[in-house]
Structure formats: C-alpha cells, structure tokens
Amino acid sequence: MCYVTHGSGRTKAAVGVVVRMTTDTAPTADTTLDELLEIDPATAGLLFREARTVNVFADEPVPDEKIQAAYDLVRWGPTAMNTVPLRLLVVREPAARARLVEHMADGNKTKTLSAPLTIVAAADPSFHEHLPVLAPHMKGARERFAAGSEEMRVGMARTSALIQVGYLIIGLRAAGLHVGPMTGFDADGVDSEFFDENGWRSLVVLNVGMPASEGASHPRQARLRFDEVSLTV
Amino acid sequence: MCYVTHGSGRTKAAVGVVVRMTTDTAPTADTTLDELLEIDPATAGLLFREARTVNVFADEPVPDEKIQAAYDLVRWGPTAMNTVPLRLLVVREPAARARLVEHMADGNKTKTLSAPLTIVAAADPSFHEHLPVLAPHMKGARERFAAGSEEMRVGMARTSALIQVGYLIIGLRAAGLHVGPMTGFDADGVDSEFFDENGWRSLVVLNVGMPASEGASHPRQARLRFDEVSLTV
Numbered sequence: 120m121c122y123v124t125h126g127s128g129r130t131k132a133a134v135g136v137v138v139r140m141t142t143d144t145a146p147t148a149d150t151t152l153d154e155l156l157e158i159d160p161a162t163a164g165l166l167f168r169e170a171r172t173v174n175v176f177a178d179e180p181v182p183d184e185k186i187q188a189a190y191d192l193v194r195w196g197p198t199a200m201n202t203v204p205l206r207l208l209v210v211r212e213p214a215a216r217a218r219l220v221e222h223m224a225d226g227n228k229t230k231t232l233s234a235p236l237t238i239v240a241a242a243d244p245s246f247h248e249h250l251p252v253l254a255p256h257m258k259g260a261r262e263r264f265a266a267g268s269e270e271m272r273v274g275m276a277r278t279s280a281l282i283q284v285g286y287l288i289i290g291l292r293a294a295g296l297h298v299g300p301m302t303g304f305d306a307d308g309v310d311s312e313f314f315d316e317n318g319w320r321s322l323v324v325l326n327v328g329m330p331a332s333e334g335a336s337h338p339r340q341a342r343l344r345f346d347e348v349s350l351t352v
Numbered sequence: 353m354c355y356v357t358h359g360s361g362r363t364k365a366a367v368g369v370v371v372r373m374t375t376d377t378a379p380t381a382d383t384t385l386d387e388l389l390e391i392d393p394a395t396a397g398l399l400f401r402e403a404r405t406v407n408v409f410a411d412e413p414v415p416d417e418k419i420q421a422a423y424d425l426v427r428w429g430p431t432a433m434n435t436v437p438l439r440l441l442v443v444r445e446p447a448a449r450a451r452l453v454e455h456m457a458d459g460n461k462t463k464t465l466s467a468p469l470t471i472v473a474a475a476d477p478s479f480h481e482h483l484p485v486l487a488p489h490m491k492g493a494r495e496r497f498a499a500g501s502e503e504m505r506v507g508m509a510r511t512s513a514l515i516q517v518g519y520l521i522i523g524l525r526a527a528g529l530h531v532g533p534m535t536g537f538d539a540d541g542v543d544s545e546f547f548d549e550n551g552w553r554s555l556v557v558l559n560v561g562m563p564a565s566e567g568a569s570h571p572r573q574a575r576l577r578f579d580e581v582s583l584t585v
Contacts (some may be wrong), residue, residue: 152424155418157398159395162391166391167428191385192360192401197531206385206582254573285517285519285520286521286522288515289399289430293399295388301432349439351442351443
C-alpha cells in the first residue's frame with residue numbers, strides 16, 4: 120500500500136493508482152500519474168503543470184515565426200464541422216496597442232502596454248465562406264449557413280473558437296512562449312475598434328512573451344480535484 | 353533559398369523560415385517549423401498534427417485512471433479569475449448512455465452508443481462557491497457573484513470552460529487516448545436529463561477510447577493557413 124503527500128493532504132490509493140485527492144496549490148511530480156501519460160514529464164510541465172500565467176514580461180521580442188509555429192500545431196485541433204473559426208489579431212505597433220488598451224479593464228492596461236506581443240483571439244461568424252475548402256463533402260453548406268441567422272453563426276463560431284483558444288494557449292507554450300490570457304475587456308469596444316469590416320468577435324486577449332526574471336506571475340492558486348469536478352453515471 | 357512543397361502549393365521563405373502557405377490537408381513534418389518548437393515532433397504529432405477525430409472505437413475499455421491522469425494536466429491550464437468552471441459527466445453505464453443518446457443528433461447516436469467511454473463536458477454557473485479556495489485573495493468574491501445575475505455567471509462559466517475543453521482534448525491525447533468531440537446534441541435536453549440538481553450547462557460531448565483498426569476516422573480535411581486567419585496591426 121503506498122501513500123503520497125502533496126498540497127495539504129495525503130491519500131491512499133483506491134484503485135492501484137495514487138491520485139491526487141487534495142485541492143493542490145502546487146503540482147508535484149507524481150510518477151504514478153506520469154506513467155499513464157504518453158508525454159514525458161518535462162513536456163507535461165512545459166504545457167500544463169509548471170506553466171504560469173505571466174503578467175510581467177522580459178524585454179525580448181516575439182518573432183512572427185514562433186507564432187506561426189504555434190498556429191501550425193493549433194490549426195490541426197478539431198472544431199465543429201471543421202469550421203476552424205478562430206481568428207488572430209496580432210498587435211505589434213504601439214499605436215494599435217494604445218487603441219486596444221483603451222478597451223481593457225483597468226487591471227489589464229499596464230501589463231498589456233508592456234507585453235512584447237499581444238494577440239486578440241476572435242471568432243469569425245463568416246466561417247461558412249471557407250466551407251467549400253474546409254468541408255467539401257458538405258455540399259451547399261456555405262449557402263445554407265448564409266441563409267441562416269447570424270446569431271446562430273455567432274454562437275457556433277464562439278463555441279469552436281473558444282475551444283481553439285485552449286489549443287492556442289497550449290500551442291504557444293509548445294513554442295516556448297509564455298502567455299497571459301485576459302477576459303477583462305470591453306468586447307464590443309474592441310470589435311468596433313478593430314473588426315468593423317470583417318465582423319470578427321473578440322473572445323480573449325493574450326499577452327505573449329518570455330517572463331520577467333522577477334515578479335512575472337502571482338503565486339500559484341489551487342485547482343479543483345477530479346472528484347470535485349466529475350460525476351460518473 | 354529553400355523551398356518546401358506540401359498540400360497544393362509551394363512557397364518561398366520570406367523571413368528566413370519556411371512556413372506553410374497552403375491550405376494543407378495533410379500535415380507534413382516541417383523541420384524548420386519543428387526547430388522553433390520546444391516539444392519533439394512525436395509529441396507534436398500525438399497532440400496535434402497526427403491526432404484525428406475518432407468516430408469508430410476499438411472494443412477496449414478506458415480506465416478511470418487515464419481520465420484522471422489527463423485531468424491532472426488539464427486542471428493547471430489558466431481560467432478567468434481561476435474559476436476552473438469545467439465539469440465532467442463521465443458516462444459509463446449502458447442505461448445512462450441510452451439516456452444521453454436520446455438527446456444527440458441522429459448522426460452522433462451510433463458512434464456514441466458504441467464508444468467505450470463518453471464524457472459530457474459542462475460549465476458550472478455555481479463556480480463562485482469554490483472561490484474562497486480557488487481565489488482566496490479576492491475577498492468577498494463568492495458573495496458578490498452570488499448577488500449578481502445568473503446570466504453573467506453562465507456566460508463567464510461557458511467562456512472559461514470551453515477554453516478548458518480545448519485543454520481537455522489535448523490532455524486526453526497526452527494520456528494516449530483518442531477523442532471524438534461533438535456539438536450536435538440538444539443541450540437543454542441533456543441539461544434537464546442530467547443536470548437538474550447541480551445546474552451544470554452541457555457544452556461538448558466527447559467520445560473517448562482507442563481507434564478501431566479500420567474506418568476510425570474520416571479523411572483529413574483542410575485547415576486554414578496562418579495568413580488566412582490572422583491580421584497584424
């Protein structure tokens with residue numbers, strides 16, 4: 120019988136595998152869980168366990184190629200009907216950054232001004248224009264969506280594009296970048312500012328770069344345990 | 353000057369790095385992009401490039417521990433205010449599966465009936481009950497959310513939980529599992545069927561398992577290029 124201690128508690132293996140039964144505040148290498156993974160512990164740390172939301176970045180530029188390499192992973196993730204509705208506004212110019220920050224919540228202004236790169240992740244309600252290429256087996260899909268309501272297309276685009284934001288955060292980390300995602304901003308304001316012509320709908324604003332050597336992140340907060348978030352029927 | 357051919361076109365390196373400039377239908381190992389990644393090509397394939405949506409699964413059970421190992425990665429991904437609103441209904445019993453399938457779109461019934469495991473990914477609008485543990489620095493946050501509108505909490509929970517669905521799909525793949533995510537179901541029907549008491553809101557239904565040896569996936573469809581989904585300002 121083996122025990123493992125982490126966070127504020129200890130637990131006994133119930134089914135032959137030791138699982139974390141505490142609301143952890145710090146991920147510890149749990150070799151019994153790692154044995155169930157197909158990725159190595161360093162990769163698990165890079166993408167999930169050790170990665171932290173960054174608020175203060177190092178003064179180091181983010182090359183376009185890194186974002187492209189991340190997107191080249193992200194784009195293969197599944198979306199409903201292969202609609203691939205995630206769009207990215209890459210904010211580099213100081214003037215554009217100032218326009219964006221106008222619409223950010225006060226607590227997100229300073230860090231967005233100082234990040235080397237900021238991406239506005241958005242959903243494209245006109246995703247159906249690409250369906251002849253993305254889903255050629257669905258004959259007439261573009262026309263059917265065009266005849267349907269915009270509200271339905273906005274809802275579909277938001278759902279899949281938010282799932283893609285999850286892929287994007289992991290993909291940027293896979294490219295060695297660090298991310299500070301934010302939902303505290305006036306989405307309608309950002310949309311009028313930048314997306315009047317293309318109709319994109321902003322979802323999440325992500326600061327991207329390398330962490331400052333000091334004070335880059337807040338202390339790690341707890342996460343819910345599997346038994347707190349799941350039911351089995 | 354180097355060229356690379358893939359999909360239907362070829363492109364010239366514009367900035368010293370060859371990027372895919374075609375709407376690819378098959379990811380090919382692009383060593384120049386791989387050099388920009390911190391994960392190895394096998395992991396990039398496992399999590400993104402080679403992974404496929406699975407519709408027909410092998411007759412092989414999915415142990416609970418694999419799902420827990422995946423969640424142990426997923427839970428560390430960032431969410432707004434550390435709300436961690438993703439909830440998982442793990443559907444194992446045939447009777448529960450039959451109740452779920454009643455609410456699936458016709459095209460999703462057969463594959464859901466035959467999958468070894470199905471997860472209903474949902475958002476919890478009562479996420480604020482956990483904030484004293486998840487965000488102890490935000491004094492009084494639970495009470496402020498409790499006094500606010502449920503509609504606002506539903507919206508916040510949906511946004512972060514959908515991003516977490518992105519993490520979940522990658523996390524399940526990291527645990528060596530294959531996923532068939534579906535949005536074609538009656539969400540209100542699923543919610544009344546399973547979530548009348550806890551108030552969860554279903555987002556995505558995911559079949560989980562190992563692929564059948566034949567016919568597991570449809571042919572790979574195209575994805576949009578970086579230049580098709582991005583604008584730089």
